[in-house]
Amino acid sequence: MPARIPMTERQRAALLALPDTETMVVRHHGLDAEDMSAIGITRTPATRLGYALQLCCLRFPGRHLRAGELLPAIMLEHIADQVGVDADVIAYFARRTPTRYDQLAAIKARFGFTDLSQPVRQSMMAWLATEAMPIVDGRILLDRLLDELRTRRIVIPGISVVERMAAEAMLRAETDLVTAVDDTLDTETRQRLDTLVDDKVHSRQSRFSWLREPEPRVASVSLAEILEKVALIRWTGVSRVPIDPRYDPRLSQFAREGVRYTAQAFQQMRPTRRRVILLATLRELEATLTDAAIAMFGALIGRAHLRARKRLEQRVAISGREGRDRLMRIATVLETISRAARAGEDIGAAIRDIMPLDMLDADAAIIRRTAAPHRDDVLSEIAAEYRTFKRAGPQFLQALDFHCRAGTATLRNAMTVLSDLDGDWRKPLPADVPLGHVERRWQRHVVVAGKIDRTHWEMATYGALANALASGDIWVPTSRMHRSLDVLLAPSPGATLQPPFSLGDPHAWLDQRAEQLDSALRGVARNLDGRDAALFAGERLRFPKEQKDDDGGQDEGRHLTLACYGMLPATRITDVLSQVERWTGFTRHFGHVSTGLPPADERAFLATLIAEATNLGLSRMAEVCGAGSRRALLRMQTWHMREETFRAALSCLTDAIHAEPIAAWFGQGHRASADGQAFYLGGPGKAGGAVNAHYGRDPVIKIYTTITDRYAPLHQTVIAGTAGEAIHALDGILGHDSNADLTALHVDGGGVSDIVFATMHLLGLDFEPRIPRLSDRRLYAFEPPKRYGRLAPLFGHKLNRNLIVSHWPDIERVIGAMRDRTVTPSLILKKLSAYRQQNSLAAALREVGRIERTLFTLRWFDDPVLRRTVTAELNKGEARNSLARAVAFHRLGRFRDRGLENQQTRAAALNLVTAAIILFNCRYLGRAVDEMRRRGTPIDPAMLSRLSPLGWDRINLTGDYVWSDRLDLDANGFMPLLVKQLP
Numbered sequence: 001m002p003a004r005i006p007m008t009e010r011q012r013a014a015l016l017a018l019p020d021t022e023t024m025v026v027r028h029h030g031l032d033a034e035d036m037s038a039i040g041i042t043r044t045p046a047t048r049l050g051y052a053l054q055l056c057c058l059r060f061p062g063r064h065l066r067a068g069e070l071l072p073a074i075m076l077e078h079i080a081d082q083v084g085v086d087a088d089v090i091a092y093f094a095r096r097t098p099t100r101y102d103q104l105a106a107i108k109a110r111f112g113f114t115d116l117s118q119p120v121r122q123s124m125m126a127w128l129a130t131e132a133m134p135i136v137d138g139r140i141l142l143d144r145l146l147d148e149l150r151t152r153r154i155v156i157p158g159i160s161v162v163e164r165m166a167a168e169a170m171l172r173a174e175t176d177l178v179t180a181v182d183d184t185l186d187t188e189t190r191q192r193l194d195t196l197v198d199d200k201v202h203s204r205q206s207r208f209s210w211l212r213e214p215e216p217r218v219a220s221v222s223l224a225e226i227l228e229k230v231a232l233i234r235w236t237g238v239s240r241v242p243i244d245p246r247y248d249p250r251l252s253q254f255a256r257e258g259v260r261y262t263a264q265a266f267q268q269m270r271p272t273r274r275r276v277i278l279l280a281t282l283r284e285l286e287a288t289l290t291d292a293a294i295a296m297f298g299a300l301i302g303r304a305h306l307r308a309r310k311r312l313e314q315r316v317a318i319s320g321r322e323g324r325d326r327l328m329r330i331a332t333v334l335e336t337i338s339r340a341a342r343a344g345e346d347i348g349a350a351i352r353d354i355m356p357l358d359m360l361d362a363d364a365a366i367i368r369r370t371a372a373p374h375r376d377d378v379l380s381e382i383a384a385e386y387r388t389f390k391r392a393g394p395q396f397l398q399a400l401d402f403h404c405r406a407g408t409a410t411l412r413n414a415m416t417v418l419s420d421l422d423g424d425w426r427k428p429l430p431a432d433v434p435l436g437h438v439e440r441r442w443q444r445h446v447v448v449a450g451k452i453d454r455t456h457w458e459m460a461t462y463g464a465l466a467n468a469l470a471s472g473d474i475w476v477p478t479s480r481m482h483r484s485l486d487v488l489l490a491p492s493p494g495a496t497l498q499p500p501f502s503l504g505d506p507h508a509w510l511d512q513r514a515e516q517l518d519s520a521l522r523g524v525a526r527n528l529d530g531r532d533a534a535l536f537a538g539e540r541l542r543f544p545k546e547q548k549d550d551d552g553g554q555d556e557g558r559h560l561t562l563a564c565y566g567m568l569p570a571t572r573i574t575d576v577l578s579q580v581e582r583w584t585g586f587t588r589h590f591g592h593v594s595t596g597l598p599p600a601d602e603r604a605f606l607a608t609l610i611a612e613a614t615n616l617g618l619s620r621m622a623e624v625c626g627a628g629s630r631r632a633l634l635r636m637q638t639w640h641m642r643e644e645t646f647r648a649a650l651s652c653l654t655d656a657i658h659a660e661p662i663a664a665w666f667g668q669g670h671r672a673s674a675d676g677q678a679f680y681l682g683g684p685g686k687a688g689g690a691v692n693a694h695y696g697r698d699p700v701i702k703i704y705t706t707i708t709d710r711y712a713p714l715h716q717t718v719i720a721g722t723a724g725e726a727i728h729a730l731d732g733i734l735g736h737d738s739n740a741d742l743t744a745l746h747v748d749g750g751g752v753s754d755i756v757f758a759t760m761h762l763l764g765l766d767f768e769p770r771i772p773r774l775s776d777r778r779l780y781a782f783e784p785p786k787r788y789g790r791l792a793p794l795f796g797h798k799l800n801r802n803l804i805v806s807h808w809p810d811i812e813r814v815i816g817a818m819r820d821r822t823v824t825p826s827l828i829l830k831k832l833s834a835y836r837q838q839n840s841l842a843a844a845l846r847e848v849g850r851i852e853r854t855l856f857t858l859r860w861f862d863d864p865v866l867r868r869t870v871t872a873e874l875n876k877g878e879a880r881n882s883l884a885r886a887v888a889f890h891r892l893g894r895f896r897d898r899g900l901e902n903q904q905t906r907a908a909a910l911n912l913v914t915a916a917i918i919l920f921n922c923r924y925l926g927r928a929v930d931e932m933r934r935r936g937t938p939i940d941p942a943m944l945s946r947l948s949p950l951g952w953d954r955i956n957l958t959g960d961y962v963w964s965d966r967l968d969l970d971a972n973g974f975m976p977l978l979v980k981q982l983p
Helices: 009-014 023-026 031-041 045-059 073-083 087-092 097-111 119-130 138-151 158-182 189-198 206-213 220-236 246-258 263-267 271-343 347-354 357-371 376-397 408-420 440-446 456-471 485-490 506-530 553-565 573-584 602-613 617-623 632-641 644-657 661-665 728-736 754-762 787-796 801-806 808-819 826-833 841-860 863-888 900-934
Strands: 201-202 671-680 700-708 713-720 744-747
Touching: 023 073, 031 073, 031 097, 031 263, 045 073, 045 087, 045 097, 045 801, 073 087, 097 863, 119 138, 119 158, 119 246, 138 158, 138 841, 158 263, 158 271, 158 900, 189 206, 189 220, 189 263, 189 271, 206 220, 206 263, 206 271, 220 376, 220 826, 246 271, 246 347, 271 347, 271 357, 271 376, 271 456, 347 357, 376 408, 376 440, 376 456, 408 456, 440 456, 440 485, 456 826, 485 808, 485 826, 506 787, 506 801, 506 841, 553 900, 573 602, 573 644, 573 754, 573 900, 602 617, 602 632, 602 900, 617 632, 632 826, 644 661, 661 900, 671 728, 671 863, 700 728, 700 863, 700 900, 713 900, 728 744, 728 808, 728 826, 744 863, 754 808, 754 826, 801 808, 801 841, 808 826, 826 841, 841 863
Parallel strands: 671 744
Antiparallel strands: 671 700, 700 713
8 A cells, every 4th residue: 555644635635726815826826027928929818828827837736737627716817817818718728639738848848847757756755855854744744845846846746646755755764763763772771661561560550551650649659659660761771872853853753652552552563663662752751750750749848838837727726725724824823922922921832732833834835835936937847747758858869860050059968968868867967967058947947056957957958959949940851841941941953943032222121111110100199189088098009999880781781692692592512512613623633643633533522522621521421422432532532632732723713713703892802811710629638739728628720711802712721729820821822822913911810920010011912910909019110219209108129220131131031932932931930930039030020020010000090991991801701710610510510630631631621612612602693693683673882792602501511412413504504593583
């Protein structure tokens, strides 16, 4: 069977199709003076048009014009217009067959076109061999081959020929890579790789499968198991194998496939291919497991502090309950002393008569400890957590290769000491034990009476290590998330080079912002006396309250909404997704990991999507949907559902929503809002770093979602319940793949930080949040506070101009990396915000953010339109959360999966299904409004903005997961609206 590139028939037909859009025709089929001179040699209008058509077809798509081929009308008219003939004369062309061939020969001779003969083909195969190595998608190589053939003016004989050439080049490149990499492996490494697949952890699980098992439970044994897996991967020796950088893209593709293969699938491969795919997979797993180990270590540190705080709270509560009795006893003692002294009696005997002296000593000690300074210090209770780190801590230090900045040398020395001690208390601390890394809050616990408290010193060192890893002061080269900051900001090899990013002259920028800041502050201070006195009371700037919308407008909008939704047809969620797929083809973006082909069974794929989105699960969905077995649905999830495929499909639906005419009434299309939605985790809750007291004792995760002002979802990510939302606020607006041109972002209080203010402004975007307790926030300026009169008490420290200027190049580099999508904003912002003593780059960005936050605060005070706009946009996100909650209703809305990858898949599926419902509603609401107008119902255009495409009353979400064999569709492919026929 000839080699082929995995493509659908539609994709294959489109490769050499004639252009059928105005943009394509204008780009490829323009005729210059030389072309017109050649065309003018022909005698009749028909032959002139035929000559031009054949010439244009040879140039693009690069093939012969076939006899009797149906030409796109726009192409024919465009070329006929340039030639100056009527397009209808094409009917007279080539009535004499030799005419077409004579013209073709003349065109080739005059314009230098050649056929793909054997010598030319050999030359192209040599070119393909160079191009194919870094490419993993054969369709990309095929597109490049077609472009190269057009550039060289080589006539493309047919798609099957060039497809076979590209497929052979891809196969040869893969074979060469496998041979080259396998040749670098020594005998011992090959044997160890084979052993990894063949060995069993127990009778039903291979060691390779054990490597891929998640460890979601926060515990020292989980950390130890992750480190054991890392050690096993290093034992194989794959980390030491030298790899040519040219092979990285293909090895990454091998790794994407390898993490999905079973051990049995590996055993059935050819030995050389098996070893190379295992090598790529294990290198990827090492990075994943290293990230997991670092995250687990940080979670253990967080859990230790959480437990210590709980113990402190319990101790304070107990002391509070017992305090009254204790104080009553002390009061009795004082009264006894006073009475004995007045009567001249023996005070000691009098006290012994009412209370043992041991009890009196105990009460005195408790009162002294309770009343002592820092009695609420959590670190006083941290020692009990040392047992978690006694063995796991040294294992963590010994298992990973830590690199550090010069400023963390003391911490690095302390880590070496801990690694050497290995948790053995028979080994004493060295006389010169490092102390420079110990934070001030730890010092009184670490140094007690001039001696080192080993327990607290070790816990302080582990805490400092967790902070340094989070901030990037210490990194692990084999990690994906915790690499050097320089590596994170550097473009990946082979990435498209972007124009250099520049913020301009820092002094000019600061002069402009300082002038604007000074003018805005003076304007507010000058106009303060003319405002309501209640707005400035008690040296606090209070903000005006917004007036509520008139009830009449709300009632009219509600009536319109009910009328429109009352006309929508009742349907199932299955049929909603089928219709949306028919309109947009969003499932074509879910390419297979290996082949890139879309799902072959549409209903099985949509059933899998619904199972994930509704939180039903694959097993239960397979029982009720009839679209496939659980194994069939699992194949769809495993091989088609990935972060990049969800992102591409979501962008497809986002663009479709924005293209709906009625969506323009919801917003202008350039604003976005982000908000977090909490989902409880099923199963018993364990105390750990992922538990948020705001949501009670049960553990939660949050899905942080970004939507546009037209209700179109842009992006989602899963974050821990305790994670701050601010560092994730930019991921959606900077990381989406849709065509939406977004210029403003709105968030609530959780997404606000000074660094986000700075980043948004420097990227040229507007950040307009709703800041909680805005009256308590400080203002900032470059000038002394007294310059601004009554506002003076509201100011914080004076802005540091020199700090910003000195770090301007670093700021440019960070902002440029975010703009070019070299690094995820949340990753870099997390590092900049992580350490307690903020590094100077973070401090500089914070100074920039304080400028922008002060300017925004003044706008918020003066501009009621801004306040209403922000509130309205955030309300859209809250309303969209209600739809998401309604979709993910199974299992009481609790996520049972503790693995982050499964949670991410569930969140992405939920976002995609809500996007499909929104598009479905937009299209049918638009038809309902058109029908109402056709019937003469007056509609106030202002009321259309009060419509919302978030309704689900007419969509059955609750278990009827079957597909209609035949939907009752009209001529336009829509279900009929629920309206009475006009007389």
